Amino acid sequence: MFQLGKTIISEDLIEKEFVCNLGACKGECCIAGEAGAPLEEEEVQILKDIYKDVKPFLRPEGIAAIEKQSTHIETEKGDLETPLVDGAECAYVTFTDKGIASCGIEDAYNAGKVSFRKPISCHLYPVRVQNYSSFSAVNYHKWPICDDACVLGKELQVPVYKFVKDALIRKFGEKWYDELEKVVLTIKKSVQK
Structure with missing residues (x-):
């Protein structure tokens, strides 16, 4: 987990992959x-x-x-x-x-x-936001009915946060999303070392 402003974000948004596969589900x-x-x-x-x-x-x-x-x-x-x-x-x-x-x-x-x-x-799914008094938790929701979406996301190499980019911007704003992308780059660089 990491913090971005008043949000606590699960690293699953970066590490998991997801693209809706409506033909399957x-x-x-x-x-x-x-x-x-x-x-x-x-x-x-x-x-x-x-x-x-x-x-x-x-x-x-x-x-x-x-x-x-x-x-x-x-x-x-x-x-x-x-x-x-x-x-x-x-x-x-x-x-x-x-x-x-x-x-x-x-x-x-x-x-x-x-x-x-x-x-x-609905727009954010598979991301769920839980609001608390001083912060919001931003988590990936794993649901077996979306297994085909996980397979397609892995195939296309689309992390969850990119799949729901428009919805995250709608919820938290463009600046927040830009900061999220900077954090993702920092995390990826530290993993590559």
């Missing part, structure tokens, strides 16, 4: 699990504000889940998440004609209907 990360996508507080209002523009991109099951539960839910622990369809996939999930999970929010973004791409937790 079919977007299982949007379907599997027991909870919706984690949301940040400011994203709750954004989802409420953009719902009418995102709704045409969603499946009927997703619309029904959102209209029953709201555009977000709050768990018993106070965590904010996207709602699920019958306790399964995220309510915002759509599927391509090849059966690959997509995101209705991102579909609306790509169509120019909204300026919000998708929740930052």
Whole structure:
């Protein structure tokens, strides 16, 4: 682990390799699990504000889940998440004609209907950020359904931090990412000695 500003970063972001392989996993990360996508507080209002523009991109099951539960839910622990369809996939999930999970929010973004791409937790995946009072922990989340992404990342030699570059910049800023790259170079040089 190393510190960068108010973040503590796992070296797995540098050492592990990852590139989503949607042809292999079919977007299982949007379907599997027991909870919706984690949301940040400011994203709750954004989802409420953009719902009418995102709704045409969603499946009927997703619309029904959102209209029953709201555009977000709050768990018993106070965590904010996207709602699920019958306790399964995220309510915002759509599927391509090849059966690959997509995101209705991102579909609306790509169509120019909204300026919000998708929740930052989704954009950052497989990186997870845990906020504490004085710092944020930035970790790589290993999930067996992403084994094919690890294989492809190794094949293409793409470290996790480069795979999620845009999302890290969106979350922490360009300056933070530039500093991260400097730290990576320093670590690589010290390993080569």
